[in-house]
Amino acid sequence: MRLGRIFGIQIIVNSSWLFIFALVVWALASGFVPFQTAGLSPGARGGLAVVTALLFFGSVLAHELAHSLLARSRGVPVSSITLFIFGGVSHLEGEPKNAPGEAWIAFVGPLMSLVLSGLFFAASRGLGPEHPIGAGLEYLGAANLMLAVFNLLPASPLDGGRVLHALLWRWTGDRLRATRAAGLVGRVFAWIIITIGISTTLVTGTAGGLWLMFVGWYLLQAGGAETMGAEVSQALGGLHASDLMLPPPAVIPADATVEGAFEQVMRFGGRALPVMLGERLLGLLSMRDLERLGEMPRDLAYATSIMTKLESLERAAPDEDAVAVVRRLAVGGYHQVPVVDTSDRLLGLVTRESVLRRIAAAR
Ligand SMILES: [Zn+2]
Secondary structure, three states, rough: OEEEEOOOOOEEEEEEHHHHHHHHHHHHHHHHHHHHOOOOOHHHHHHHHHHHHHHHHHHHHHHHHHHHHHHHOOOOOOOEEEEEEOEEEEOOOOOOOHHHHHHHHHHHHHHHHHHHHHHHHHHHHHOOOOOOHHHHHHHHHHHHHHHHHHHOOOOOOOOHHHHHHHHHHHHHHHHHHHHHHHHHHHHHHHHHHHHHHHHHHHHHHHHHHHHHHHHHHHEEEEEEEHHHHHHHHHOOOOOOOHHEEEOOOOOOOOOHHHHHHHHHHHHHHOOEEEEEEEEEEEEEEEHHHHHOOOOOOOOEEEEEEEEHEHHHOOOOOOOOOOHHHHHHHHHHHEEEEEEOOOEEEEEEEEEHHHEEEEEEEOO
16 A cells, blocks of 8 residues: 655555554554543543554554665665565665665664654653553554664664674674674574564463564564675675676467467477567567467467567666676566667577576575
8 A cells, every 4th residue: 555755755554554553543542541530431442542553553663764874875766565474574675785774774773763753752751651542652662672672672674783784894894794693683583582482471371472473583584684685785795797697498480370389388398488580589478478369270280479679678778787687577567588789680588497496506
């Protein structure tokens, strides 16, 4: 769900956030003691709960905006911010160029939460904690403090994990070694959180521990993916699309019928094959393209009439950065990206298999 843009950054709300939002409103309206004892009408209580939840939502957004705006001022473009169950993620398009940049971009978010926490606590003091609005502000102060503390845990992808990575990077001068060491610390922390979760559940028999187990499990998954991404970037650093590509297993001539073309596709395990006019790439033909055939008999239709045409294909130039090509392959969920020169001559295909082979060779 897109909410709009702030400072040119797209703000997206994950559906899980709506659930959390409803849960916070419900908990505040029905279970938050200061709202109960203040003698408010149910309507006023509900209204106060919604405003408090909205301010909490705004606090998470301010935390992410702090990351995003500092990243942008340090030359890392930011496309969007997604708010989801654990808070938010800023989508940076690229990586900070140096360790101090990474440390500050990661640290400024929790710093923003700490500042907000201080402001909410101060405002709550001003009104007095007996005042229902004062109590709401105190709640927001505590929520922002928790947001800051949780995010400072040294487990990537939490902010604290990135600060740790930047410090290790600065200390060792080796980005990949820093990634591995920070990844290890993150895994240890994730396991500590899981262990606390399991023992809480066993000792108290309440559901609170399940939540901790879930958080720990999430950190294990996300941290592992992050370490692997860094290893891939390292293995492919300085390479280009032309270093990743392999020749196509077979090609389909432009005058082939659908019948003949699919015999070829089947012979090579159902993989997409390039349709060629001489050395020029016209398009790719895969099993999925058969849908476009409709009622036409296979031996009368030409492969060119149902293939995915070059204009609508994701393709790469031979000198394109290898990491950028792999990112496109992964993000778009493509099975292959053809590498073509400026006159549409096919040079090779970058496939998942060809990328894995190159990474294996680099070790
Ligand atoms: Zn953050």
